[in-house]
Amino acid sequence: MKKLLMGGTIVDGSGNTGYRGNVLLEDGKIAALGNIQPSGDMEVLDVSGLVVAPGFIDTHSHSDLDVLLHPQVIPKVMQGITTEILGQDGISMAPLPRQYISSWRKNLAGLDGDSDEISWEYGDTDHYLNLVEKARPGINECYLVPHGNIRMEAMGLDNRLPTEDERKKMCDITRREMEAGAWGLSTGLIYMPCAYGDSDELVAMSKVVAEYDGCFVVHQRSEADAILDSMEEVIRIGRESGVRIHWSHFKVCGKKNWDKVEKVMELLEKAKAEGIRVSFDQYPYIAGSTMLGVILPPWVHNGGTNKVLERLKDPSLREKMVYDIKHGIPGWDNFVDFAGLDRIFVASVKNHKNEDAVGLNLIELGRLRGKDAYEAAFDLLYEEENAVGMVDFYGQEEHVQRFMKLPEMNCCTDGLLCPGKPHPRLYGAFPRILGKYVREDKVLTLEEAVYKMTKKPAMTFGLKGRGEIKENYCADLTVFDPKTIRDTGTFEDPVQFPDGIAYVIVNGVTTIDRGRHTERRAGKVLRKNRQEA
Numbered sequence: 460m461k462k463l464l465m466g467g468t469i470v471d472g473s474g475n476t477g478y479r480g481n482v483l484l485e486d487g488k489i490a491a492l493g494n495i496q497p498s499g500d501m502e503v504l505d506v507s508g509l510v511v512a513p514g515f516i517d518t519h520s521h522s523d524l525d526v527l528l529h530p531q532v533i534p535k536v537m538q539g540i541t542t543e544i545l546g547q548d549g550i551s552m553a554p555l556p557r558q559y560i561s562s563w564r565k566n567l568a569g570l571d572g573d574s575d576e577i578s579w580e581y582g583d584t585d586h587y588l589n590l591v592e593k594a595r596p597g598i599n600e601c602y603l604v605p606h607g608n609i610r611m612e613a614m615g616l617d618n619r620l621p622t623e624d625e626r627k628k629m630c631d632i633t634r635r636e637m638e639a640g641a642w643g644l645s646t647g648l649i650y651m652p653c654a655y656g657d658s659d660e661l662v663a664m665s666k667v668v669a670e671y672d673g674c675f676v677v678h679q680r681s682e683a684d685a686i687l688d689s690m691e692e693v694i695r696i697g698r699e700s701g702v703r704i705h706w707s708h709f710k711v712c713g714k715k716n717w718d719k720v721e722k723v724m725e726l727l728e729k730a731k732a733e734g735i736r737v738s739f740d741q742y743p744y745i746a747g748s749t750m751l752g753v754i755l756p757p758w759v760h761n762g763g764t765n766k767v768l769e770r771l772k773d774p775s776l777r778e779k780m781v782y783d784i785k786h787g788i789p790g791w792d793n794f795v796d797f798a799g800l801d802r803i804f805v806a807s808v809k810n811h812k813n814e815d816a817v818g819l820n821l822i823e824l825g826r827l828r829g830k831d832a833y834e835a836a837f838d839l840l841y842e843e844e845n846a847v848g849m850v851d852f853y854g855q856e857e858h859v860q861r862f863m864k865l866p867e868m869n870c871c872t873d874g875l876l877c878p879g880k881p882h883p884r885l886y887g888a889f890p891r892i893l894g895k896y897v898r899e900d901k902v903l904t905l906e907e908a909v910y911k912m913t914k915k916p917a918m919t920f921g922l923k924g925r926g927e928i929k930e931n932y933c934a935d936l937t938v939f940d941p942k943t944i945r946d947t948g949t950f951e952d953p954v955q956f957p958d959g960i961a962y963v964i965v966n967g968v969t970t971i972d973r974g975r976h977t978e979r980r981a982g983k984v985l986r987k988n989r990q991e992a
């Protein structure tokens with residue numbers, strides 16, 4: 460049946476000023492725009508007073524495992540997201556050779572969760588994407604092939620550089636996964652085993668990705684003390700491979716590094732002036748979230764997560780860990796140093812017995828357990844087999860706003876779908892921009908913000924037929940009230956749906972209807988090399 464959205468203001472994603480008009484949907488597509496009158500064969504939605512925007516695109520998502528368990532992807536669709544990009548930070552689901560399943564599940568657990576309910580024996584990206592397809596996701600799903608998974612398949616989890624043969628194998632795997640429909644290559648150079656890699660292997664793989672016009676998406680080696688060197692490394696990879704560069708969750712971590720922001724801006728400009736294609740995404744908060752295991756020095760991670768757990772048992776190694784955290788290691792992003800033990804909070808655990816730790820900072824955790832903060836954190840990581848999520852406060856509001864205004868920026872959630880007290884961005888990143896940063900603080904106009912949530916990310920990743928309200932584009936739409944939209948979750952109480960989202964339509968199917976989920980799921984797995992023309 461045709462569907463007519465009547466009386467709304469169309470903010471079409473292009474950045475142009477919104478205008479009054481009706482939108483006609485048919486067969487999952489936008490069939491017509493303008494002064495279309497209702498007829499008997501149409502379902503009519505009265506959207507007067509509301510903004511009709513393209514569905515939001517989340518370019519940094521961690522639903523990779525959860526989409527198989529809870530395919531509605533509720534926290535995303537309830538905030539207006541209709542497409543998300545999985546496979547982030549260089550560590551995700553595929554490829555996953557059988558012999559590494561046990562260790563790899565523990566490596567992912569603090570970021571993506573863990574479950575015995577899914578089959579982990581899918582092997583490569585094509586099979587993983589088939590699993591996602593079979594789960595019938597509620598929103599559209601894209602996948603980046605993660606550097607860490609490629610490296611694991613080519614050469615295991617050791618801390619060393621690849622041989623010539625192994626590097627070639629990494630390129631072959633990259634090609635195989637791009638052929639399976641990946642949108643690019645991701646890496647997370649603070650995570651194992653990505654961190655063991657050097658720029659040369661990333662240049663080699665990025666050349667393959669560039670052949671497919673894919674994106675190189677990077678959580679850079681340092682977002683703190685060594686951020687400028689890290690940016691130079693990323694820019695060099697872009698220069699030497701010709702790949703399009705997209706920084707993940709762009710930021711400067713730690714008070715002592717905040718004055719580097721001018722140089723950060725200069726480096727971006729310099730790269731652009733050289734003709735390197737650069738962009739980045741951002742979640743609008745001054746705190747981040749990842750797995751608590753990142754507080755451990757890099758050597759603790761050598762050989763994979765089962766080895767981490769062995770080392771955590773050894774008191775003399777614990778002593779060395781504390782020493783390295785207190786004194787630092789050059790080039791290593793030391794979270795305890797830049798955030799502080801009192802600004803790192805436990806966000807999630809998997810075992811009931813440690814649920815009392817959720818919401819506490821590491822000092823408070825130590826007090827609760829009657830131990831030193833480090834000992835308490837190490838015990839927690841050990842008992843939970845690394846399945847501990849954390850929230851860390853590192854940033855400055857002025858930077859959030861400054862990066863937000865740059866033309867290279869688009870919005871993301873980086874939301875971790877773990878139990879407990881997830882970072883509120885999981886439920887609120889997009890509405891927060893439309894409420895706080897558009898309506899209240901006037902950092903962006905409404906049209907600019909919608910552009911950064913829709914057309915901008917679609918262009919960056921080469922998503923065809925989405926991200927704008929145009930005839931023949933896919934009928935992914937988010938309808939919201941610009942006067943009331945806002946995020947409602949806080950760090951203390953994060954699991955809260957936003958206000959002001961009226962309708963979310965995915966491929967023509969009404970998935971959110973007057974703020975309520977309809978239980979319908981119409982998302983698709985989108986494969987880059989199999990897009991409709």
Ligand SMILES: [Zn+2]
Pocket residue numbers: 548647678707708
């Ligand atoms: Zn990241």
